[in-house]
Amino acid sequence: MTHTFPRPGERHLSVERRSVAGACPECGAEQLAEYRVLGDGGWFDVRKCQACLASVSREPAPPFGSYLPLGLRIAREQRT
Amino acid sequence: MLGVDVGGTFTDVVSVRDGRIEVTKVASDPADPAAPVLAGARRLGLDGATVFNHASTMGLNAVITRTLPKVAFLTTEGHRDILDRGRIWRPPARQSDTSWRRSFGDVARPLVPRYLRRGISERLLADGSLRLPLDEEQARGQLGVLKRCEVEGVAVCLLNAYVDPVHELQLRELVQETLGGDVAVSISSETSPLAKEYARASTTVVDVFMKLIFTGYAHALDEGLREAGFAGELNFADCAATLLPWDEALEKPFRIVFAGPAAGTRSGAHLGEALGDRNLVCCDVGGTSTDVSLVVDGAPFVDNTFELEHDLVINALSTEISSVGAGGGSIVSISHSGDVVVGPGSAGSDPGPACYGRGGARPTVTDAALLMGILDPDAFAGGALRLDELRAHEAFESLDTPLAFEERVGFAFRIAAANIAEEVTNVILRRGGDPRDFTLLAYGAAGPMLLPAALDLLHVRRVVVPPHPGNFSALGLLSSDLVYYDSRSAYVPLFPESAPRIEAVFEEMERGLSRRAGREGEVRRSFDGRLFGQSWETPFVQVPDGPIDVAVLVERFHETYERRYGNRFPYIPVQGVSYRVELRVPSEKIGFAPCEPGGVAAPPRTIELRHFGAEPIEAAEYERSALPAGARVAGPAVIREGLATTLVAPGQTAEVGSLGELVIEAAA
Numbered sequence: 001m002t003h004t005f006p007r008p009g010e011r012h013l014s015v016e017r018r019s020v021a022g023a024c025p026e027c028g029a030e031q032l033a034e035y036r037v038l039g040d041g042g043w044f045d046v047r048k049c050q051a052c053l054a055s056v057s058r059e060p061a062p063p064f065g066s067y068l069p070l071g072l073r074i075a076r077e078q079r080t
Numbered sequence: 081m082l083g084v085d086v087g088g089t090f091t092d093v094v095s096v097r098d099g100r101i102e103v104t105k106v107a108s109d110p111a112d113p114a115a116p117v118l119a120g121a122r123r124l125g126l127d128g129a130t131v132f133n134h135a136s137t138m139g140l141n142a143v144i145t146r147t148l149p150k151v152a153f154l155t156t157e158g159h160r161d162i163l164d165r166g167r168i169w170r171p172p173a174r175q176s177d178t179s180w181r182r183s184f185g186d187v188a189r190p191l192v193p194r195y196l197r198r199g200i201s202e203r204l205l206a207d208g209s210l211r212l213p214l215d216e217e218q219a220r221g222q223l224g225v226l227k228r229c230e231v232e233g234v235a236v237c238l239l240n241a242y243v244d245p246v247h248e249l250q251l252r253e254l255v256q257e258t259l260g261g262d263v264a265v266s267i268s269s270e271t272s273p274l275a276k277e278y279a280r281a282s283t284t285v286v287d288v289f290m291k292l293i294f295t296g297y298a299h300a301l302d303e304g305l306r307e308a309g310f311a312g313e314l315n316f317a318d319c320a321a322t323l324l325p326w327d328e329a330l331e332k333p334f335r336i337v338f339a340g341p342a343a344g345t346r347s348g349a350h351l352g353e354a355l356g357d358r359n360l361v362c363c364d365v366g367g368t369s370t371d372v373s374l375v376v377d378g379a380p381f382v383d384n385t386f387e388l389e390h391d392l393v394i395n396a397l398s399t400e401i402s403s404v405g406a407g408g409g410s411i412v413s414i415s416h417s418g419d420v421v422v423g424p425g426s427a428g429s430d431p432g433p434a435c436y437g438r439g440g441a442r443p444t445v446t447d448a449a450l451l452m453g454i455l456d457p458d459a460f461a462g463g464a465l466r467l468d469e470l471r472a473h474e475a476f477e478s479l480d481t482p483l484a485f486e487e488r489v490g491f492a493f494r495i496a497a498a499n500i501a502e503e504v505t506n507v508i509l510r511r512g513g514d515p516r517d518f519t520l521l522a523y524g525a526a527g528p529m530l531l532p533a534a535l536d537l538l539h540v541r542r543v544v545v546p547p548h549p550g551n552f553s554a555l556g557l558l559s560s561d562l563v564y565y566d567s568r569s570a571y572v573p574l575f576p577e578s579a580p581r582i583e584a585v586f587e588e589m590e591r592g593l594s595r596r597a598g599r600e601g602e603v604r605r606s607f608d609g610r611l612f613g614q615s616w617e618t619p620f621v622q623v624p625d626g627p628i629d630v631a632v633l634v635e636r637f638h639e640t641y642e643r644r645y646g647n648r649f650p651y652i653p654v655q656g657v658s659y660r661v662e663l664r665v666p667s668e669k670i671g672f673a674p675c676e677p678g679g680v681a682a683p684p685r686t687i688e689l690r691h692f693g694a695e696p697i698e699a700a701e702y703e704r705s706a707l708p709a710g711a712r713v714a715g716p717a718v719i720r721e722g723l724a725t726t727l728v729a730p731g732q733t734a735e736v737g738s739l740g741e742l743v744i745e746a747a748a
Contacts, residue, residue, distance in 0.1 A: 026195065027228035040184040052225045054195040 005067075017050075024049035025056065036061050081668060082129050083557030084117050085340055086136035093120030094554040095129075099673045103551050113138060114300040118308060126310040131668055133557040134301070134326070135317040135339035139290050143337070143388055146189050149292045151233040152226045153192040153285055154219075154251060157199030159239060162278050163190055163285065166391035191285050191392075196231060198222040200238065200251060208243040214250050223258040233264035233288040237281035242569050245269030264291040271332060272395040274658050275569040279385060279393040283334050286394055290333035298326050315667075319398035320382050321346035321556055322563035323667060328596060335396050338388065342399035343556030345373040345380040348521045350559035351546050353378060354672050354739060361504055361518045361540065364553055365527035367409035368426040370500050372507045373401045374518075381511060384608060384619040384658075397565065404503035408526035409433055412443040412492040414481045420491045422499060434475035435467040443479065447472035448492040449529055453689045453699075454718060454727050461525075462722040490691035494533065501534035512644065515539045523552035528719075528726035532744045535732065545742040547672060550723025558670040564597045567660040574609065574637070574654040579628040582607075585659050586628070593663040601665035608658040609637045611649055617657050618644060675740035678708025689716055697730065704742075711736045714747070 017033040024032060029051035037046050043061035048054065062068075068076075085092045086108060095102045104123050106116040113136075121132070142148055153163060164184045174180040200222060201215035226234065234255050241248045248267040255265050266288040268280045302314050316329035321342035329336050341364075348362040352375055360375040374381040386398040405424025409432060415421045422445060427433050431440035433447050435457075449455045450472050457467035476488050483491070508515050520540045522531035528545040535543050546552050566589040572578045586605055593603075605623035610616065621640045624632060634654050642648040684706075689699045699716035704726070712735045713719065715728035719742065726742055728734045734744045 027225065029228065040181075049195075052195050052229055054193070054229070 020047060022056075024052060024054055026054040027052040032056060036065060038065060081131050081133075081558050081670065082121060082124065082126070083133045083554055084120065084135070085343070085554050085557065086113060086117060086134070086138060087340070091116040091120055092551075092554050093117070093124055094551055094558070095124035096555075096558055096670050097125075097128075099671065101548055101551065101555070103554070110138075113297055114304055117301060118304040121305065121310070122308055126305065126308050129310055130312040131315060131558075132305060132310060132312060133315045133317060133323055133560070135321070135343055135557055136336070137338070137340050138297075139286075139293055139333075139337040140388065142289065142293055143191070143286065143392075146191075148191065148289055149232045150196070150230065151192055151235060151285065151288055151292070152196040152198065152229075152231040153281070154198050154200050154222070154234060154236045154238075154255075155281065156203060156239040157201045159277075160194070160197040160199050162237075162281050163192060163197065165278065166282075167278055167393065169391050171390045191282075191289070192235070196226065196229065198226065202238060202247045202251075204238070204240045204244055204247060206240050206243065208240070214247045216250075216254065219251060219254050220258060223254060227259050231259070231263065233266075233292050234259065235266050235268075235281075235285040235288045237268040237277065237284045239277055241267070241269040242273040242275055242280065245273070264288050264295070266291065271334065273568055274395055275571070279395050282393050283395040286337055286388070286392075287332060287334035290337055291330070294333050294336065295330055298330055302326060315562065317343060317557055317560065318563075319386060319394075319396045320380065320563075321399060321560055322397075323557075323560050324562060324564065328564065331596075334394055337394065337396075338386065338398060341371055341401050341553075342373075342380070343560075344371065344523065344553035345375060345399045345401070345556070347552050347556030347559045348373075348523075348546075349375045349378060349380050350556070350669065351521070351672060351739070351741070352519075355544075355737065355741065357519050357544070359513075359518045360521050361508055361515075362521045363500065363504060363523070363527055363531055365500065365522070365524040365530055366407045367432075367525070368405070368407050369403045369424075370406050370503065370524075370527075371401050371403050372500075372503050373399055374507060374511060374513070376511070376513070382620070384660075395567075402503060402507050404499060406445075406496050406499040406503075407524075408444065408446040408449075408529075410445050410496060412445070412448065412476070412479070412488075414479050418481060420481070420483070420488065420495055422492055422496045433472070435469065435472040436465060437468045437471055441475060441478065443472065443475035443488075443492065445492060445496045445526070445530070447475055448489045448496075448691075449725075451476065451489045452493060452691050453687055453696075454529055455725055456720060459720060486691045486694075493530075493691070497530050497534040498537060500530060501537040504534075504538055504540075512646065516541065519544055521546060523549040523724075525550050525724055528724045528742075530727075532727050532732060533729050535729070535744065535746060541745075543744040544737075545724075545726050545744065547740040548723075549721075549726075555670055560667065560669070562597075562601075562665040562667045564593045564601075564663040564665070565660060566593055567658055569658045570656070572656045573612075574630050574634050574656055576630050578656075579630050582630070582633075582656060582659065583628045586623075586661060589659070589661040590663075593661060597663050597665060599665055601663045604662040604664065606660045606662075607633070607656050608660075609633075609654050609656050611641075611652040612655055613652070620660075672739040674738055675709040675736060677710045687718065689718075692716070692730065707736045709736050709738050709740070 015035045017035045020032045031050040043065040045061045047057040081096045083094045091106045106120040201218045203212035268284040271287045272283040314326045315323040317339040318335040319338045344364045358378040364371040380399045409426040410423035411425045431438040433444035434440045520543045608617040608619040687701045688696045690696045702719045704721040715732040716730045717728040719726040
């Protein structure tokens with residue numbers, strides 16, 4: 001049976017947080033980062049201050065987050 | 081005496097001097113809310129005024145529209161989302177809606193955004209014992225974030241703080257040390273020291289908002305009134321329309337967040353006392369909605385909590401008011417199935433009903449009343465507005481229905497009355513009452529016009545139209561006592577050996593109230609209790625004067641339980657949960673001037689009422705001020721006064737009572 005993703009090698013899973021330039025409009029700290037989060041409303045791509053955790057932006061992400069179902073992957077490959 | 085009701089659009093000021101009532105209306109100013117209040121007060125005159133009673137919906141409007149200051153919420157670590165979680169109750173209208181779900185996070189526009197809700201490492205257990213000491217270093221770290229975010233206020237609600245406030249007091253000191261003494265702080269153990277952390281938390285959050293909204297305003301108002309020559313007492317009305325001195329109100333301002341709507345009920349109770357009528361259903365019919373509330377055994381029906389919006393609970397005594405979207409401005413429409421529908425949409429005051437001539441094109445209940453001949457187009461709102469019958473006619477003509485014109489108009493009026501009648505009946509039945517035991521009090525500008533028409537649907541004893549029905553709610557601010565109250569929670573089984581502990585809880589609260597009030601008053605004790613195993617309380621079990629006798633408390637609990645729910649379980653032990661003390665200080669109130677008796681007045685003229693049936697009917701038209709006490713008017717008739725019109729329907733009689741009230745009954 002083929003897995004659609006490799007078995008994780010890390011002991012703990014974590015989301016990569018990419019630092020971005022700019023100051024937090026709430027606390028002024030220059031510690032903004034972009035990453036994907038899962039909330040009660042689904043997956044979101046957020047830009048948050050790492051000092052106070054205020055959300056600077058919050059955009060809906062794909063419904064399954066980073067996971068791409070096999071069927072969708074095949075369909076996408078067939079289109080291309 | 082002066083009373084002021086600050087609404088979102090208008091500020092109404094009412095003055096009673098030597099029995100004469102004067103009213104003025106000033107446009108509200110959210111940027112400087114004290115200015116219109118002072119302008120209205122100066123217009124009516126402050127010389128010799130002894131009390132200035134104030135109600136406002138400023139706090140409510142700020143919460144509903146989320147125009148709120150930046151406030152933080154501190155709670156025990158791991159519990160910061162209790163403000164989102166609420167009580168996990170679904171809205172009543174969504175009970176069977178599978179798609180409804182509670183929003184979490186900032187999507188639901190929480191009062192405090194999630195990044196300003198911070199967990200503090202500490203833990204007290206439910207019996208008050210220490211599980212984890214407050215970690216000052218961790219708390220300072222969290223407060224450092226709040227300082228950088230420049231919050232204006234902080235609400236603190238730690239788990240089990242109602243049992244022992246030690247950690248909340250410690251945290252308040254840290255807040256003031258880190259953020260400065262100017263930051264408003266509310267701690268739950270002082271604001272609302274009651275069990276159940278969600279209601280305690282939401283009450284504390286609203287309290288700190290109200291501190292920020294009302295503190296500057298109240299000081300400005302007090303200074304402005306003093307400069308204008310006012311030397312009396314400035315009082316604020318609370319959610320049950322009882323009064324408290326303004327500086328006392330600022331100690332726990334969550335109590336005044338929803339002042340205003342309850343004033344009409346308070347006014348009704350005051351009139352009922354004067355008339356010897358102790359069971360009333362109060363109906364305030366305005367332009368958009370009808371507020372229905374009960375007075376039972378002479379007192380407004382008061383609850384121990386209320387919701388500002390769905391599941392936003394406030395632990396404050398409040399008059400229970402139920403609203404239905406039916407009023408003078410309710411829009412008449414045709415449903416998909418061809419029925420005439422009235423409300424819940426309203427034309428409001430702008431553009432208003434079509435007959436106002438301000439651009440409204442949709443027919444309303446006021447348009448129907450005008451076309452039926454009930455309203456006088458030249459004397460509406462004291463002659464301030466000329467009503468246009470042609471526009472009302474065009475609005476009803478525009479309805480897409482095969483119904484005849486007279487049916488559209490007649491049905492609209494009767495359906496509006498029936499909608500209100502349905503809500504009135506629901507309110508009485510929900511509280512276990514029988515409509516036949518109640519008198520319906522009809523006030524608000526449209527109440528005397530619509531409610532007598534619903535008399536045959538309601539099965540109430542009678543309809544009473546009070547004096548000054550258009551200003552009756554505002555007069556409630558001048559019909560109330562000063563009431564100081566306090567409450568505490570302590571889970572105590574009602575066994576004989578518990579008496580000293582219960583006595584100690586009451587005595588501690590009474591000492592505090594006496595200190596705050598600084599004057600004598602009537603003390604009333606009550607408690608909220610439950611049967612062992614229940615998770616909800618039966619509120620307002622009255623405690624008799626004198627030393628605590630637990631057997632009497634248990635019996636009072638079972639009596640209250642049976643009265644509210646119809647059952648009695650004397651074999652199940654009772655547990656006391658919350659204890660309440662009220663210190664009631666009598667205040668100067670408005671008196672209803674006796675109406676001079678006289679003979680039956682002859683109607684000054686006869687008018688034609690249309691659309692009641694197939695043919696127009698002739699009706700007598702009276703001026704209310706010309707009717708003496710004892711005068712009897714047989715329907716159909718119309719009785720006019722400055723801000724209201726009373727309809728006496730065919731088959732009804734109206735009699736003028738000793739205080740000028742109109743008593744309308746079905747003819748025998």
